[in-house]
Amino acid sequence: MHLKKLIGLFVLAASITQAEAQSSKQRKPNIIFILADDLGYGNLSSFNAKSPIETPNIDQLAKEGTKFTQFYAGNTVCAPSRAALMTGKHMGHAYIRGNANASLRPQDTTLAQHLQDNGYATGMFGKWGLGLENEPGAPHLKGFDTFYGYLLQRHAHHYFTDHLFEVKNRELSKVTIDSTKYVPDLILEHALGFIKENKNKPFFLYLSTTLPHAELKVPEHLMKKFQNLDGSSKYPPEKPFYQNKASYRTQLQPHAAFAAMMYRLDQDVASIVKQVKNLGLENDTYIMFTSDNGPHEEGGGDPAYFNSSGPLKGVKRDLYEGGIRVPLIVRAPGRVPAGKTREDAWAFWDMMPTIGQLTFTSVPTNIDGISFVNALSGKTQKQHDYLYWQFGEKGYKEALRQGNWKLIRFKDKGKPEVLELYDLNKDTGETNNIASTNYAKVQELKSLMKSAKTAAENPAFNWDEVEQ
Incomplete structure (x- = not known):
C-alpha cells in the first residue's frame, strides 16, 4: 500500500477514535x-x-x-x-x-x-x-x-x-x-x-x-x-x-x-x-x-x-x-x-x-x-431495610419504618413508654394504632430501633435520663 495512503488511514483512524472518546466522555x-x-x-x-x-x-x-x-x-x-x-x-x-x-x-x-x-x-x-x-x-x-x-x-x-x-x-x-x-x-x-x-x-x-x-x-x-x-x-x-x-x-x-x-x-x-x-x-x-x-x-x-x-x-x-x-x-x-x-x-x-x-x-x-x-x-x-428518626423536644420520641410498618415510641422522664404501630399501606393517615394487637411486630421493631442508634456524642442530645 502506498505510504501516503497508509499514513492517511492511520490519521483517519486516530481521529475517529478521538471523536468517539470525546462523545463518550460525559x-x-x-x-x-x-x-x-x-x-x-x-x-x-x-x-x-x-x-x-x-x-x-x-x-x-x-x-x-x-x-x-x-x-x-x-x-x-x-x-x-x-x-x-x-x-x-x-x-x-x-x-x-x-x-x-x-x-x-x-x-x-x-x-x-x-x-x-x-x-x-x-x-x-x-x-x-x-x-x-x-x-x-x-x-x-x-x-x-x-x-x-x-x-x-x-x-x-x-x-x-x-x-x-x-x-x-x-x-x-x-x-x-x-x-x-x-x-x-x-x-x-x-x-x-x-x-x-x-x-x-x-x-x-x-x-x-x-x-x-x-x-x-x-x-x-x-x-x-x-x-x-x-x-x-x-x-x-x-x-x-x-x-x-x-x-x-x-x-x-x-x-x-x-x-x-x-x-x-x-x-x-x-x-x-x-x-x-x-x-x-x-x-x-x-x-x-x-x-x-x-x-x-x-x-x-x-x-x-x-x-x-x-x-x-x-x-x-x-x-x-x-x-x-x-x-x-x-x-x-x-x-x-x-x-x-x-x-x-x-x-x-x-x-x-x-x-x-x-x-x-x-x-x-x-x-x-x-x-x-x-x-x-x-x-x-x-x-432500605428500615428508616429511623428521633427527636427530643419536650420529651423523647423516635420512629422507625420498615416496609409498610411504622413504629413510633414516646418517652418522658419518669413515665412509661408509649408505643404506636401503624400499617402505612392500609393507614397512611396513621389513624388506627394497632400496637395492642401486634405485640410480636412491636417488639421486633422496637429491637431494631435500639440497634439503629448510638449514644449522642453531642451532650445537648444525650437523653439517657429520659429513659429512666
Whole structure:
C-alpha cells in the first residue's frame, strides 16, 4: 500500500477514535437542590388536589420529571434535617439531632465538600443553620465556594434585615444590606448569578430558601395579590397573629401572607428553571425540589386551613408522617422519566450517595444513605431495610419504618413508654394504632430501633435520663 495512503488511514483512524472518546466522555451533570422551609406534603397542588393554593410552576417540574410520594426529611425540624442531608447520616448516628447547639464538627464532612473535591463549583444561597461564623460548621469550612444568606436559624425568621453573611473566595464575611429589601429577592438574584457564572463547568447549587417559614411577611405588592380591593383577605376568616417571644412579627392577615409566600416560592422555582433553559443547560442539569420538614404552626401559620399535610397526620415537630414525609420532585430531561410517580421509601441521608453516583464523586462509606440512582432512572431500586428518626423536644420520641410498618415510641422522664404501630399501606393517615394487637411486630421493631442508634456524642442530645 502506498505510504501516503497508509499514513492517511492511520490519521483517519486516530481521529475517529478521538471523536468517539470525546462523545463518550460525559460532562459531569449540574445539581440544583432546592430546599423549601416548612413546606408541607400537601402544600403542592401536584401532591394534593385539595390544596387551596395552586403551585403551577412546581407542578410543571413534576410533569417534566418524577415525583416521589414516600420521601422523607432528615428530621422534623430544620437543623438536624439539614445535617442529615449534608452528612448522609440519620438521627441514630448524626451529631446534630435537634436545633440546639447545631454546628457541624471538623470531622463531619458534607456533600458540598466531596463535590468541591471533585472539581465542582459549589454555591449555597439561603438558610444554612449548621454553624455560625466562629464555628467549625460555617459554610466556607464545609465545602461552599460561594454563600449568601443566613447562618443562624432565628435570624432567618426575618425576611427584612440589615445584614446577611457572604462567602467569596472561600472566605466568610458579614455584609450590610438595605433593610427595606425583601431577602428572597436577594437570595434568588445570587442563585441566578451563580448559575450564569458557572455555566461552563459542573456546579452544585444548594438553594435553601426560607419560604414559606414564619415570619409571615411579604412585600406589599405581593400581599395585594391575595387581598380584595377593600384590603380584606381572600382567605377568610383571618385570625391576626401578634408578635411574641419567638421573634415572629405581627401579621394581621396570616392566611393571605402565607398564600403570597407560596406564590413567591413557585415563582422562584420558575426563575431557576428559566435560567437553566436560557443558558442551554437543561440536558446537563438535575433539578431537585423538596422541603426540610412538615408544615409549621408558628407566627400565625395555619396548616389545618391550608390542608398543608394533605392526607397525612401531624405537622412540624411530630414524627407522624405529616412531620417528616415531604414532597420530592426530580427533573432531568433524558435522565429522569417525565410524568412518573414512584413510591420508593427513601430520605435525606440518601442524597449524598445518590448525588455522589450521579456526579462520579466519591463519598464516605460509613454513612446511612444508599444510592437511589436507579429510582431516578426509572429502574428497579434496592430499598432500605428500615428508616429511623428521633427527636427530643419536650420529651423523647423516635420512629422507625420498615416496609409498610411504622413504629413510633414516646418517652418522658419518669413515665412509661408509649408505643404506636401503624400499617402505612392500609393507614397512611396513621389513624388506627394497632400496637395492642401486634405485640410480636412491636417488639421486633422496637429491637431494631435500639440497634439503629448510638449514644449522642453531642451532650445537648444525650437523653439517657429520659429513659429512666
